[in-house]
Amino acid sequence: MRLATLFALCFSALVFAGAEVVEFSDESLRSRYQNLVQELRCPKCQNQNLADSNSPISKDLRREIQRMLEEKMTDREIKNYLKSRYSEFILYRPEVNKNTWLLWGSPVLVVLFGVLILARHRRQAKPLVAKGREMIASDQQRLNAMLGDEENQQ
Amino acid sequence: MNRLALFVPLALFAGLSLVLLLGLDKDPTELPSALVGEPFPAFNLPSLMAEQQFVTEQNFKRDVVLVNVWATWCFACRIEHPMLNELSAKGVKIIGLNYKDQRAQAKAWLAERGNPYQFNIFDAQGQLGIDLGVYGAPETFLVDASGIVRHRRVGVVDERVWNTEFRALYEQLTGSEQ
Numbered sequence: 629m630r631l632a633t634l635f636a637l638c639f640s641a642l643v644f645a646g647a648e649v650v651e652f653s654d655e656s657l658r659s660r661y662q663n664l665v666q667e668l669r670c671p672k673c674q675n676q677n678l679a680d681s682n683s684p685i686s687k688d689l690r691r692e693i694q695r696m697l698e699e700k701m702t703d704r705e706i707k708n709y710l711k712s713r714y715s716e717f718i719l720y721r722p723e724v725n726k727n728t729w730l731l732w733g734s735p736v737l738v739v740l741f742g743v744l745i746l747a748r749h750r751r752q753a754k755p756l757v758a759k760g761r762e763m764i765a766s767d768q769q770r771l772n773a774m775l776g777d778e779e780n781q782q
Numbered sequence: 783m784n785r786l787a788l789f790v791p792l793a794l795f796a797g798l799s800l801v802l803l804l805g806l807d808k809d810p811t812e813l814p815s816a817l818v819g820e821p822f823p824a825f826n827l828p829s830l831m832a833e834q835q836f837v838t839e840q841n842f843k844r845d846v847v848l849v850n851v852w853a854t855w856c857f858a859c860r861i862e863h864p865m866l867n868e869l870s871a872k873g874v875k876i877i878g879l880n881y882k883d884q885r886a887q888a889k890a891w892l893a894e895r896g897n898p899y900q901f902n903i904f905d906a907q908g909q910l911g912i913d914l915g916v917y918g919a920p921e922t923f924l925v926d927a928s929g930i931v932r933h934r935r936v937g938v939v940d941e942r943v944w945n946t947e948f949r950a951l952y953e954q955l956t957g958s959e960q
Contacts, residue, residue, distance in 0.1 A: 671917035674810060684882065685917050688908050713915035715816040 648687075650694055657697045664693050664706060667721060671714045815934040816915055822849070822925050823913035830880050830888055830902035837903055839929060846955045847875045847900070848948075849923040850939075851911065853883040854891045856919040862938040863895050869944070870898035874952070878902035881911050881919050924948060926955050 652658050662679070668689070670681035678686045678693070689710065696706045710718050722728045817823075822839050829835045842849075850866060852859040870876055878899035880888045885904060892899075905911055914923065917936070924933040933951055935943060 671813060671915070684908075688912060692912060712816055713912060714917065715814045715915070717813045 648690075650690075652694070653698060660703060661693060661697055664697075664703060665690055667719075668693075668707070668710060669718050669720050671718055677720060812936060813915075813917065815931075817923070817931045818934055820931055822923070822929050822931055823910065825903070825905075825910045825913065827910060828904045830878070830885065830904040833885070837901060841901065842875070842877055842925070843929055844927050845875055846927050846952065847877050847925050849877045849879055849925055850899070851879045851881050851914070851916050851919050851921040851923075853881045853919050854887045855883065856881075858938050859920045860895075862920050862940070863898075865938075865940050865944070866898040867896045873958075875900050879910060879914075880904050881916065882906065882908045922948075924951060924955075 650658070650661065652661070665679040666677055668678045670676045670678055670683060670686045670689075672683045672685045673681050676686075678689055692710075693706060696709065701709070707719060716722055722731065724732050824839055826836055826838050829837050848869070850862075852862075866876055876898050878901070880902050882905065885906075888902070888904075892902075903910065908916070914921070920938060922935045922939050923931050926932050932955065933947060935947060937943075939948070
């Protein structure tokens with residue numbers, strides 16, 4: 629119970645930040661608003677999204693997003709509007725371009741690298757496996773021969 | 783071949799260290815400016831001094847100007863102000879953008895500390911601030927005669943910043959010696 633209270637206290641600031649009442653003419657805009665403020669970054673803070681930040685600039689930008697949603701702008705248009713003013717910094721999900729291709733491509737590169745290493749290993753291992761099989765076979769023969777001999781002796 | 787392969791982790795480590803070392807010098811709070819090379823955004827806002835009077839970007843067309851974003855609540859603006867007075871005395875045209883401020887306080891500030899501005903735009907809601915991508919005062923934009931933003935400084939413009947970031951460009955744009 630005390631732990632739960634502590635936990636609640638630790639996170640209450642996050643919950644209350646940006647919890648101003650936002651009114652929409654159409655309730656369907658609310659979920660889009662929530663998505664946008666989660667995905668856009670506060671330009672003044674180093675690592676907070678607009679939803680979590682209490683800084684004045686975040687408040688202003690939340691108001692702007694609300695205004696643009698009411699003006700029937702699409703999510704892409706809203707993001708472009710903010711990007712043209714605050715640069716790509718504001719997008720928590722950066723676009724693919726010449727600066728970010730390595731970032732986006734690195735998971736693929738790592739997987740390809742892994743596949744390459746795996747393939748190399750297999751190729752190197754193949755003769756060893758074959759040799760191993762032969763040894764097992766010859767050992768088995770010897771074993772059979774020995775066992776056979778023993779049985780014969782008994 | 784295999785012996786050389788043993789050095790691969792070391793090489794990777796050295797490469798990563800180099801990248802991180804270069805990253806140390808970067809200021810993470812400084813955003814790349816989206817506005818440099820773009821026209822100064824259009825606006826129509828009241829003047830700080832004369833409430834009834836509206837100013838637009840046409841008011842400083844055909845002039846090379848500094849647009850300085852300031853506010854009385856901005857502590858660093860206090861530090862910056864004497865430098866702006868100095869630049870203004872040298873003949874640099876400075877337009878003030880009074881950002882999310884109280885009119886009376888802003889007027890009192892200028893009366894007390896001197897007024898280096900040609901005129902002041904009174905942006906109480908921060909609308910032009912958003913169009914400029916302002917995220918913290920003071921900020922200073924260098925706008926050329928055709929209304930294109932040529933440089934942007936987030937933070938205080940002091941002697942050093944003026945000499946390293948603005949001076950050469952300003953002289954080139956105006957064709958004068960500062």
